[in-house]
Amino acid sequence: MSADISLAVSTAIFALRPHPDTGLSALWIPLVRRTRDPFENRWALPGGWVSPDESLSDAAARNLLETTGVEPTYLEQLYAFGAVDRSPDRRVVSIVYWALVRPEQADAATDGDNVRWFLADDLPELAFDHNLIVDYALWRLRTKMEYSRIAHAFLGPTFTLTELREVHEAVLQRPLDPANFRRQVEPTLVATETLVTGGRHRPPRLYRYDESVRLVDNGPLTIATPRSTP
Structure with missing residues (x-):
């Protein structure tokens, strides 16, 4: 890859939690508050850079654990987002994953000033093109729900x-x-x-x-145990 193009991973994580108004189950997603420019203080999907010695799925799992404390049982590659102008300070290609977690896994995740759960269908304006990414992930999830x-x-x-x-x-x-x-x-x-x-x-x-039949047509990917960082 050219030196002036950076490779990153981001993950859209979905969990079912009660809706604050109706009490019925609704889709929620955790977001991370950016602490530096570009888009300082704006919410974004958890993610980060890919190390030279790790696979894309390993990088996605590691970044999830470091930023949110989530260790999903389901992780699938969604799409590659690489528009030239998606980041204002450099050319960044993001390999996006989506993850599904059970309620108890969501409850155990980090939740604080810089990590917060939001209703997936009622998000604020996010950093970069992350609103588009979430919309695409929701479409993929709902499409798969119909046939898988x-x-x-x-x-x-x-x-x-x-x-x-x-x-x-x-x-x-x-x-x-x-x-x-x-x-x-x-x-x-x-x-x-x-x-x-x-x-x-x-x-x-x-x-x-019936475990003799695969869960879905394209997943889940095998998730390696994330390595701790110094």
Whole structure:
């Protein structure tokens, strides 16, 4: 790569957390406040430079851990963003990843003055072209939700059909007919012998995904354990 072109990675991380107004599950994304120019004090996607001796996915995982404390179980390469004018001080090509985390992983992430969770569909003006990147990542997530089993990344190893449907509804932002949804997803699931007891209605059965089938068509990528930095 030419010396006057820098290579970076950025990651859009999605988690399902309660909406502050409705209490229903909604997509959230963590952002990092920039502490220097360009775009000082503006929010941006977590990311950083790629070291000469690490792969792109290793760099993405390392930068996530260093900036947000998040260690995602799902990480997939999204797109390369390299418009000539995307950075005002140099030519930067960013390899963008997107990650999905479960609620407990999101709750354990860094949250403070310089790292904060935002509703993914209601973001402020971000640094660089990061609003465009988030829009593209949301489009990719919602498209995959229609034809793949990517919802697995938001759930634990077992779940009820209602929990699975609520994930789809939160991501797609529309209600789904329970009966139709059940018919569509049951062929991809394995019913366990466990029932969820303690409720007032008939105990729902727990399901798991059939692990003999890949989660999605293009992922997840293998994530190496991030190396600590001096």
